[in-house]
Amino acid sequence: MNKAFFLDRDGTLNEDYDFVHLKEEWTWCKGAIDAIKWMNQNKYKVIVVTNQSGIARGRFSLEQVQELHRFVDADLKKHDAWIDDWCIAWWHPKFHGDLDPALLDYRKPGTRFFTEMIHKYNLDPAFCFMAGDKPSDLKPALSLGMKAFYIKSRFHETNDHEWLEKRGFEHPFNNLGEIISSLK
Numbered sequence: 001m002n003k004a005f006f007l008d009r010d011g012t013l014n015e016d017y018d019f020v021h022l023k024e025e026w027t028w029c030k031g032a033i034d035a036i037k038w039m040n041q042n043k044y045k046v047i048v049v050t051n052q053s054g055i056a057r058g059r060f061s062l063e064q065v066q067e068l069h070r071f072v073d074a075d076l077k078k079h080d081a082w083i084d085d086w087c088i089a090w091w092h093p094k095f096h097g098d099l100d101p102a103l104l105d106y107r108k109p110g111t112r113f114f115t116e117m118i119h120k121y122n123l124d125p126a127f128c129f130m131a132g133d134k135p136s137d138l139k140p141a142l143s144l145g146m147k148a149f150y151i152k153s154r155f156h157e158t159n160d161h162e163w164l165e166k167r168g169f170e171h172p173f174n175n176l177g178e179i180i181s182s183l184k
């Protein structure tokens with residue numbers, strides 16, 4: 001069986017400016033590239049699970065997001081680093097129309113992308129991690145038996161502190177690099 005590092009995108013890999021979908025809007029968070037490289041070198045599958053409701057809202061297209069991710073992949077390649085899989089949950093309950101309601105479980109805190117990736121890569125959740133800046137990133141990981149890491153972003157003030165503190169997330173990490181340092 002294999003191990004993986006699941007990652008949120010906005011606020012975890014890149015600075016979250018709201019609805020980031022163009023390469024001009026991509027700014028790596030401090031230490032993120034080196035963190036991904038460490039994951040690659042230490043045999044973690046690197047899997048990004050990102051909610052992109054801007055697509056359901058009609059603000060941009062899935063193709064634009066995929067193009068941005070190809071740009072990110074190319075940038076990582078220059079550093080001999082890579083992301084193994086991008087999971088884009090573009091649905092949103094308020095903009096779902098007649099689509100199959102089951103699709104909403106792809107959206108975090110839903111677990112569907114996580115369980116699909118566990119199957120695809122033959123992952124053992126007990127050896128998987130998830131890092132993100134919102135409780136909705138941490139919930140699916142905890143429910144599947146993974147260890148979760150909480151990153152402090154601009155959402156920190158408005159996140160549910162009661163929920164976070166109850167689960168031992170009262171001391172957030174500032175970035176992915178700090179999480180990797182804690183594992184070394």
Ligand SMILES: [Mg+2]
Nearest residue numbers: 008010011133
């Ligand atoms: Mg985020």
